[in-house]
Amino acid sequence: MSVPAVVGAEPAGTDPTPSGSRLQRDRSRAALLLARHALMTTPWATLTAGCVAGTAVLALLAYFAGTSHTPLDQTTVRLTLLPAIAALTFVPHTPLRPLAQTAPLPASIASATQIVLAVPALVVTSWVQLVIMAHTHPAIARRHLPAAYPLIAQLLGWAALALAAAACCDRSRYADLTGAIAVPITLAVIAFCWFTPGVKDLLVTGPATPRTATIAWYSIAAASLAITAAALRDTWHRYTRRPWARARALGAASAR
């Protein structure tokens, strides 16, 4: 196997087939460079804006909840976490992906690293928002708040859905608008799960038991992450065109 060119790597020298240790060294070096690249290209501003915006809205609602004596509940937290979920759709995006594919490491590693880096931000945001929500309740009532595990499962499911939508959009003709297209798709799916009779009986606590909803959301999260992994590993963009547009283009080409 020949070693493809690596940005910043030294020339391969006279030996075109390097030894195993050399290959290992090159890959390690490329991984290091890629990690730095992934860290720098992770959309921190977008992610931070999403996390902070939702938390700020929740803090505002918590203030009014205190004045109107109507404590916040998990439903409000679900709503205010939507900006963070929306920001997550902008994370798995590799600029200049065709170039990245020439690197000796799989191009999907950059996106996967970005996703891993974004997870702590989402976890911290969820924790802060749950704390804010709990503090709108009297101290004595905080022990009797509904269990958080169905909410955590639901948020994980939402995040996984958002990542799957973003990863799939990134492999489509809308790659330059990944997040902008993935956000409405994610929100539409969430709304579908939330309001559709039959579906909500399985996914929304209230009609569904906490255990059922948790299992269902973890299943959705697992399936979504599998789709995300498959989309990230896919090397091709899908420049799908409408059949009539394709036929017209072919006709024009043949006329020339």
Add this chain to the structure above:
Amino acid sequence: MSSPHAAAAPLGHAPGPEERAPRSAPVLATRSGLRVALALARAEGWLLARSILVAGGLLVAALVAWSFLTRSEPLWWKAAWQIGYAQMILSAAALVAAHLAAGRAARNNVEDLYDSFPVTASTRTAGHLLSVLGALPASVVLVAAASALTEWRGAFGHPDPAVLAGGVLLVTAGAMIGVAVGRRFPHPFVGVLAALAWAAPFSQSNRFNGAVTWLFPWAISQQLANFPHPVPGYPPGAAHAVELAGIAALAAVVALAWQARAVIARAALIAVGAAAVAVIGIAGAVQLQPISTPNLNRLVAQAATPTNFQTCTTANGVRYCLYGDFAPLRSSLEGPVNAILSYVPVRPDQALSVEQATGLFLPDTTLTHGHPAAKVDTWTKELASAPAKHPSRSAIFVGVGSWPARNAAGARTARLQLALAAADWAVGLPPSAGNLDTATPCVPFNQAREPIAIWMTLEATHTKVKGIQDLGGGPGYLAAPGPQITGAGYLLAQAMTRLPASKVTEVLGRNWTAWTNAHATDAQLAAALGIPLPAEPTLNPTPGPGMRVSPPLPGTPAPQVCTP
């Protein structure tokens, strides 16, 4: 940014600084700028009209409209605001789509190329602002479709054009905000955040008290379903439409202000912006005005003394009293009642009446803000004297706004509940328990008249119920429920439905007065019909999920047994 001189130059020709512009350059610049703005608006408007985001928003909005409009009684004074719910979804989608369009040049790093064109950035912004007209067809289609649906379901009252126009202005304002934000912050996520911020007050308006919620982009009062007639100024639809128009104008000014460099342009924008802020302020002040005392007096009187405002007619010996706009409702009420009456050999002494009642809730500060607490107390006391707040042995109270329209999913349950109430009256049980906050419905413990009433209901409405909860577990369509249902009575009624109806009718008809007496027991009825008693009657102190009322709290006394 291009200079005004450059704007007058022909397309493709970039004049050098040494070139002198002709004297008529400003006029030509204005004319060509307008032409370019219109051309750009046409192109961008067409893109916006067929944007996948707007189309998706329209689809979701249509689903939301369908969900809200088919859930309850179609009252125009409420439905018009519910259509605005759907418009809010479309507005958020239009905001994101317009933001993406306005920020396209900056996102693609071609702003320098655009700046070399002979039209100014302000002209392009004006084109984008005019292009929001492309989102309006979707909004108008939504209004038309939702209005047609409301009318098809037999709407009561008339639509308020100001509220429907407010929905269209909501979409316009959303798209304008998208352009304003997109010209300055082209990142797609900013548009998403702006849309969420635009929709957040709408989604959380239930957490705020008072008239301040009318200042949100859109809000709706649940009280509207309790009104027998629209109340002038509640909610303030026309003022809200003006407020939305002002927001749209302000967004346009902000969008243009990002690129305005000339002093005159800036001054003009400041003036227009100030006017827009003034309009928003005045419209907001109008919305915060309290509802006039005569209007509230009339509303309370309509709820407290409905007979003064209702039209009563008698059919088949039953009196139907309905508010003016609800006259068409009578036919749907007559059906279940007449079906029950056909099974009743001897009617009770007190004639049955079916009346409308409102669930008006006066501590609502959106309704009573600005009025002294003493006056609100007076109104509250007046409301407490409403007929539906007191137990009745001969009146059934149908809630205004709760009766499902024809073709609605809850129509079957509503018919069942009305029929059961009529059957309760027929066998001597009180069909209305009064105010549930102060009274608990009685329990017909071991009384044969209870399974008879349930049997008549099931037979008359030809309904197969899966469980006791089907008789009253769903939403309450009556303003005051009848007696609680016991498990033993329900099971005996179900056993009776397995017998030929003629046999049961014959047994009951032989001694109707005795069977409808409170002393006739379930066991006696079962013996007379020749069937085993399915369950031993028990005075259940904690009614299960099938009971029509919530179980009493621990420590509270058991409910009273229904008396003769």
